[in-house]
Every structure is written in structure tokens, then in C-alpha cells.
Amino acid sequence: MSLSIFNYFIKYKWILLSCFILTMYLLPYFTLGGDTHIRVHDNLDSNIVWYKLLAESGHFFAGPGATLPNVINGLPRSALPSAFDAVAWLYVWLEPFTAYTISQTIMRFAAFFGMYLLLTRFVIPDWKKGWLTAGCSLAFAMLPFWPSGVLTIAGLPLAFYLFLQIRQQGKETPWYIWMTLFVVPFLSNFILSFIFFLGIMGVFWLVEWIGKKHFNLPFFIAISGMTLIYLLKNYMLLYTMFIDSSFTSHREENELGHKDLTGALDLFVDNFLNGHTHDLAVHNSIVLSVIIAAVFIAIFRGDYPTRLVLLFAATPVLSLWYAFWYWEGWRPLKDSIDLLNTFNFARIHFFDPMIWYLCFALALVIIVKRVKGGVLLAFLLLSAQCWNVFQLNEESKYSEINTPTFNEFYSVDLFEEIKNYIGEDPSSYRIISVAMHPTIAQYNGFYTLDTYNNTYPLEYKHKFREIIAGELEKSPVLRNYYDTWGGRAYVYSSELGKEYLFSKRSDKTIEELSINTEALSELGGKYVISALPIENHKDIGLHHQQTFQNDHSPWKIHLYQVQNS
Structure with a gap:
């Protein structure tokens, strides 16, 4: 018995070590409870209270026409998550900080295993050094994601893995892949990121159907099934947008995008180097340097790292799209089409963290293979990046800048x-x-x-x-x-x-x-x-x-x- 446990530990040592480090990362939530310092912006100042108000309102199952009297003399029920939101149920069952702790735990471990599975099965499937894939996955899982997003950003690698598995295995796809696929929507936001994800999957499926004359039915069912669940989950929002003519949202007056060309270019550079507050990849020192160095090393050694270059090229493209969405040149089109004002198409930049860490993994592989002493160098670089992001856990980050704890804030x-x-x-x-x-x-x-x-x-x-x-x-x-x-x-x-x-x-x-x-x-x-x-x-x-x-x-x-x- 002890020998089998030992063998199990040896086989999965890097995964187990990563899970231990991730547990240490999450430990302040469990030990300090409400005395933990957590993010204020789009968190303490909003989402946590929205969930609490909804849980205590008596209108949890109410229709979109209901209102909550606590806010603005009647906040429409449709302004808050529907009863199909899994995080909302945590706030119904548990105290707010406990619910928050559980959602953070789900987010971090889903991010780790999603990235690990995507790397090992589809990105570098032949790679045998477990420390590299586990380390990159761990660094990704400890990023300072927008806390209330749960799987909105952190779950994208997992979603890609699930869809690629279904595309590859078809009718032979195990039941647990399907089950996980249909759980993800209840823990993520359709409008912020998964509308783009499903759009990409839809284009991918359509290109295969037209180009290869292959109608991949399981893949199509996955796309349409997840979309249907999101539509069901967001039924109140859809009702107020397309059916209820009596409700006009304040978003109708949105006029985002008045930057001149210089302002848009400055925003592009800032986003490429630093990211957005909701999807920080902490990439502007080690990760970016390693990727650039790996590309030059590979070319110098006579290789052309196509996958790395193509993935890396996506990062400035996404930053450019994000920045120029706020360029004043769009104004005539936005002023004539309401959807371009009320819906933020720039949010596809939420894919950035996943792309940066896929590139980081590919770059480290090149360093290991092409540089003398590359194993040690890659290990040190990866360890340094893990330490960088570990220090950005909410307790460390926000206690250092002296913002209030959860209990102090309220x-x-x-x-x-x-x-x-x-x-x-x-x-x-x-x-x-x-x-x-x-x-x-x-x-x-x-x-x-x-x-x-x-x-x-x-x-x-x-x-x-x-x-x-x-x-x-x-x-x-x-x-x-x-x-x-x-x-x-x-x-x-x-x-x-x-x-x-x-x-x-x-x-x-x-x-x-x-x-x-x-x-x-x-x-x-x-x-x-x-x-x-x-x-x-x-x-x-x-x-x-x-x-x-x-x-x-x-x-x-x-x-x-x-x-x-």
C-alpha cells in the first residue's frame, strides 16, 4: 500500500506540488476569513453586494419584470444574475465571504487543470518534462484575474481543451468531458468572454465542414449546447433587450470611444505591455523576454517556431483591436448602430492571459532544447515567474497598498x-x-x-x-x-x-x-x-x-x- 502511494506521488509529483503551492496561495482566505484584504474595484464595490442583495431579496426566482426596492427605488431583477448562476447559489447557501472563498478556489484549480490539460494534450503533447507544463499552468492559475469572473477568463484553457477533445474523439468522447463542458456556463460570463469563444469555435467548425466536407456532429452539439445553456442562463437579459419594450437601459446612452489616434496608440502599447485590469498576465518582464528570446534562438538554430510565432502575433492584434475600439474614428458607425455602443466588442482581449502562457510554455521548450544548460535556465525562469505571480495573491497585494479588508470595507x-x-x-x-x-x-x-x-x-x-x-x-x-x-x-x-x-x-x-x-x-x-x-x-x-x-x-x-x- 505504502509503495503504491509512493509510486503515485512520484508519477504525479509536479501536479501535487503545484496543487500544494496553489493551496498556499489560497490559504489567506481560509485562515483570515473576513480579515483578508481583497480587491475593491469591480469586486467589493459591486459583484459581491449584487449577489448578497439577490440572495436576501426574496426575488431570487422572480421574473425580469420584478424589482428590488433596496436600490434606486426599484432595481430591475434583470440587472442581477439569474437563478441559473452557480455563484449566486453560493451566496444563497453561505455567508458572503465563504461564498467568495469557494468561488476563488474553483477559479484557481480550474485554471490550473484546464491549462495543464490543454498543454499536455494539444499544445506540447510529446513533451515529457512534467515540471514545465505544471509550472506554466501554476503560473497561469495564480494570475490576478478579475475575482468575480470565476471561469470567465480563468476557465478559457479548460473550455478549449474540452472542445478540442470533443472535436478529436467525436462519439467516443467520455461522459465526464460532456458533463464538465455543460457545467462551465454556470460559472462563467457569456457576454464578457464566452460569446467570443463560441464564435471562434463556430468559425472553426464551419471551416472544417466547408473545407474538409466533414460535418462534425459532436462538435456542433458542443457549440450549440453550450450556447443554449448560456441563453437559458441569461434569459432575463435577453428578455429585456429584445422583448420588453417598456425597459430602456442606461446603456442606450453609452458613447465609449472618443480617443484620438495618439490616445488609441498609447492605449495599444499600454495594453500590450501591461494588460487590462481584469486580465493581467504579468508578462512584461520574464514572459515577454523569454518569448522574444526563444523566437530568435529557434531561428538562429535553423528552425521556425510557427506555432509560437502565430500565437505570439495574436497578442498585439488583440491589443490593437482593444485600443482602437475606443478610437474616435468608429464614432459614425457607433452612432448609427446601437449594438456597437451597448456591447463592448473589445472584450475579446480577455483571451490574452491564456495566449501569453501558451506562448511561455512553447518558448521554454525551445530554450530547453536549443540552449546549453537550458533545463536549468528554463526551470529558474519558470520559478521566478511563479514567484512573481504568487506575491500578487489578494492578501499580499492589497495589504501592501493598504486597502480595507473585507470586514473593514463593509x-x-x-x-x-x-x-x-x-x-x-x-x-x-x-x-x-x-x-x-x-x-x-x-x-x-x-x-x-x-x-x-x-x-x-x-x-x-x-x-x-x-x-x-x-x-x-x-x-x-x-x-x-x-x-x-x-x-x-x-x-x-x-x-x-x-x-x-x-x-x-x-x-x-x-x-x-x-x-x-x-x-x-x-x-x-x-x-x-x-x-x-x-x-x-x-x-x-x-x-x-x-x-x-x-x-x-x-x-x-x-x-x-x-x-x-
Whole structure:
């Protein structure tokens, strides 16, 4: 028995070692719990609260016509994930941070095994050095992916592996491949990445059918089956887009793309070298250098690394497409076709991390084969890259820049104190937040007039604008930000810009906040909570009630009441 265990360990030592390192990477979530530092942007300030609100709303199974009264006097149910979203169920069954920890664990291990299987079966199938494929897969799995995406980006290698298996094996494809294929949609986002993935698979299938006269039925079933599941999962979004004529999304006023040629080129260079905040590949030092060196080494040795060159060429192409999607030259076409404004076709750049690490693996193989001492050199380079990304785990990264922990960000005890001070049922009044994200108040059970959502009624965007019009007039940047996008219906301050994190250690104040408290009152607004003192609160019709802080929260909250409410 012990001998068989030993043999098993020897056979799979690199996979087991990688899983151990990945477990260490995830360990802070399990040991620190809510005291873990995690990402704020598009995470603490949005998705986590959306899932929590949905889980507690009593509208989990409601149709697209239902609304959640907690947000903007009635946030459409269709603005939140459907009941077919697997992550949403985690928030129904578990406490928010526990649900978040499990989704992170799923994301990391799916990324590792997906990349490992893709490399070993299809990219470098004849390669026998397990440390290289396991190491590249481990580095990929530890990338600072957008946390709330789960398999949206991290699961792309797994999806490619599954489809290539089905294409190759046809009717002989094992049942567990099919099962995994149909689980992926419930843990990923169709609009952000998999619409592009399925489009690529569809073109691949069509080219084979036309070119080779081979109608690959299992491959077709995989494409159409996954697409059908995504359509089912997103039925509410599709209903509001194509059937419900009574709902007009704020996205109808999107006008993304006003960069001049120089601005677009700068964005291209930045994206190619650094990536996007949601899909950072951490490639601009070791990975990029290794790929370029490997190409020259191979050519110098008389080879032409076709697969590596073609894959590598895709990275600047994707960056160029991403950058020029925001070029002003598109404006005539975008202004005439609504879909080009409401749907972001640039998001195909989410394929970048997968492509960079496929290239990295191919480049390391060349170094091992073509360079004297290449095994040791490749091992050191791979180890260095793994160390680079390991240090970017959320606890390490965000504790270093001193953003709040999960518990600190939402500061439940502090907001419970505010709620008790007000002494009214939260459903009987509405609040807005200043110098802080409104999701903090939403998490704590307050009913807010401000929000951050992917979609909400255009009519409400216009009504909310009346409250903040004075501040927008003072700042062309904020005015453009709200009028051409508006996903963040925030109470902006021209003095603060797009900054929403101000701790109790800040000595900053808001000298002149120009908001329309009459318009605020008309929407039901009764209280304003601010992370900074509002010096002119009396001039704009606000009465300071109380200031709240405690030893456990990073916030110092100033509570104001609207005088004419």
C-alpha cells in the first residue's frame, strides 16, 4: 500500500506540488476569513453586494419584470444574475465571504487543470518534462484575474481543451468531458468572454465542414449546447433587450470611444505591455523576454517556431483591436448602430492571459532544447515567474497598498450603529453616499438612491443626474464619465474626482458640494452619509446629525439629514 502511494506521488509529483503551492496561495482566505484584504474595484464595490442583495431579496426566482426596492427605488431583477448562476447559489447557501472563498478556489484549480490539460494534450503533447507544463499552468492559475469572473477568463484553457477533445474523439468522447463542458456556463460570463469563444469555435467548425466536407456532429452539439445553456442562463437579459419594450437601459446612452489616434496608440502599447485590469498576465518582464528570446534562438538554430510565432502575433492584434475600439474614428458607425455602443466588442482581449502562457510554455521548450544548460535556465525562469505571480495573491497585494479588508470595507458594526441612531425602518427612507461606494450602505441593509450596476433604467439615470448636475458642471471629466457611460450613479465631487476611498485618517474635507437636495428629496432621499466632512452642508440644505467611528472600522461616517425631507 505504502509503495503504491509512493509510486503515485512520484508519477504525479509536479501536479501535487503545484496543487500544494496553489493551496498556499489560497490559504489567506481560509485562515483570515473576513480579515483578508481583497480587491475593491469591480469586486467589493459591486459583484459581491449584487449577489448578497439577490440572495436576501426574496426575488431570487422572480421574473425580469420584478424589482428590488433596496436600490434606486426599484432595481430591475434583470440587472442581477439569474437563478441559473452557480455563484449566486453560493451566496444563497453561505455567508458572503465563504461564498467568495469557494468561488476563488474553483477559479484557481480550474485554471490550473484546464491549462495543464490543454498543454499536455494539444499544445506540447510529446513533451515529457512534467515540471514545465505544471509550472506554466501554476503560473497561469495564480494570475490576478478579475475575482468575480470565476471561469470567465480563468476557465478559457479548460473550455478549449474540452472542445478540442470533443472535436478529436467525436462519439467516443467520455461522459465526464460532456458533463464538465455543460457545467462551465454556470460559472462563467457569456457576454464578457464566452460569446467570443463560441464564435471562434463556430468559425472553426464551419471551416472544417466547408473545407474538409466533414460535418462534425459532436462538435456542433458542443457549440450549440453550450450556447443554449448560456441563453437559458441569461434569459432575463435577453428578455429585456429584445422583448420588453417598456425597459430602456442606461446603456442606450453609452458613447465609449472618443480617443484620438495618439490616445488609441498609447492605449495599444499600454495594453500590450501591461494588460487590462481584469486580465493581467504579468508578462512584461520574464514572459515577454523569454518569448522574444526563444523566437530568435529557434531561428538562429535553423528552425521556425510557427506555432509560437502565430500565437505570439495574436497578442498585439488583440491589443490593437482593444485600443482602437475606443478610437474616435468608429464614432459614425457607433452612432448609427446601437449594438456597437451597448456591447463592448473589445472584450475579446480577455483571451490574452491564456495566449501569453501558451506562448511561455512553447518558448521554454525551445530554450530547453536549443540552449546549453537550458533545463536549468528554463526551470529558474519558470520559478521566478511563479514567484512573481504568487506575491500578487489578494492578501499580499492589497495589504501592501493598504486597502480595507473585507470586514473593514463593509464595517457592519459601524453601520448598525448608524441604523440604530436613525431608528427608522430602512425601507422607510432613502440615503445617498458621498466620498464612498454606495454598495457599503447596500451591504448593510440601507436603501440607496445611488448605485453601481451594469444596467438600470435610463429614466432613472436622468432623474439622478438632477441631483449631481452641479458637480458634473464643475468637472468635464466627471460629466463625460456619467453622461457617456453612467454605470456608477454616484454622488460625485469635483474636488475628489473618481476617488471613493477615504479613511478616518484622511484630513481631507469637501469644501463645496453642489448637489440639488430638492431633487434628492423628490426621489425620497432623507439622509446623506459621507466619509468626509461636507463644509457647506448648511448652504445646500443638509443638517449634520452625528459622526460615527469605532476602533474596528477604517471609516469615519458623517450623517446628514435633508432638511426639506
